[in-house]
Amino acid sequence: xxxxxxxxxxxxxxxxxxxxxxxxxxxxxxxxxxxxxxxxxxxxxxxxxxxxxxxxxxxxxxxxxxxxxxxxxxxxxxxxxxxxxxxxxxxxxxxxxxxxxxxxxxxxxxxxxxx
Amino acid sequence: xxxxxxxxxxxxxxxxxxxxxxxxxxxxxxxxxxxxxxxxxxxxxxxxxxxxxxxxxxxxxxxxxxxxxxxxxxxxxxxxxxxxxxxxxxxxxxxxxxxxxxxxxxxxxxxxxxx
Numbered sequence: 001x002x003x004x005x006x007x008x009x010x011x012x013x014x015x016x017x018x019x020x021x022x023x024x025x026x027x028x029x030x031x032x033x034x035x036x037x038x039x040x041x042x043x044x045x046x047x048x049x050x051x052x053x054x055x056x057x058x059x060x061x062x063x064x065x066x067x068x069x070x071x072x073x074x075x076x077x078x079x080x081x082x083x084x085x086x087x088x089x090x091x092x093x094x095x096x097x098x099x100x101x102x103x104x105x106x107x108x109x110x111x112x113x114x115x
Numbered sequence: 116x117x118x119x120x121x122x123x124x125x126x127x128x129x130x131x132x133x134x135x136x137x138x139x140x141x142x143x144x145x146x147x148x149x150x151x152x153x154x155x156x157x158x159x160x161x162x163x164x165x166x167x168x169x170x171x172x173x174x175x176x177x178x179x180x181x182x183x184x185x186x187x188x189x190x191x192x193x194x195x196x197x198x199x200x201x202x203x204x205x206x207x208x209x210x211x212x213x214x215x216x217x218x219x220x221x222x223x224x225x226x227x228x229x230x
Contacts, residue, residue, distance in 0.1 A: 034217055036217075041222075043220050043223065044203065044205075044220040046217035046218070049217050059217065088155075101146060101165055102146075102207070103148065103160055103163055104148070104217075106157040106159075107157050108157045109157045111155065
């Protein structure tokens with residue numbers, strides 16, 4: 001069976017500090033990978049998605065970046081955090097099926113607080 | 116872009132009662148996903164609907180997609196404390212291209228079950 005892990009679970013960082021959040025998937029190969037952010041009152045917002053190693057697409061311009069150094073590893077980074085980066089970050093994976101029936105499965109999330 | 120509106124925003128129901136949550140799209144839905152989220156945790160996949168008029172059930176939860184594929188409802192029968200949480204609907208875009216486009220989500224419905 002497939003499992004998805006996110007690390008760390010919670011993080012408190014000062015404004016201007018760097019960020020690195022990690023997501024790993026087990027039990028599948030060549031998954032599509034996604035980063036979402038859930039902020040209070042704003043719902044769930046897609047940030048990045050990746051269909052393969054080194055292939056990243058950005059949905060929202062911001063000071064965050066994503067990388068996929070390995071098939072089942074997805075990293076979310078920032079060089080300098082802003083207060084507005086606070087939120088709950090969720091990683092998801094899917095099998096990459098054609099059409100609409102490509103269910104996304106979510107990880108446990110990382111709670112980021114920027115002070 | 117596609118927008119999803121969920122109603123109600125919050126719902127308090129006495130244990131044992133039935134309830135319905137609605138999800139309305141501004142455009143035709145090509146894939147509609149229902150997820151449940153416990154506070155501070157990741158999303159758990161419930162059901163996916165694709166065809167107009169489709170209905171799926173899992174235990175005491177039934178989801179329907181209307182014939183015009185612009186509205187979905189989630190119905191819980193004989194609610195239990197374990198049903199408490201946030202229910203989110205997510206929509207696939209017209210062309211998912213292997214699911215890589217990500218999902219657009221509603222803002223969620225907060226469900227509280229009173230004993």
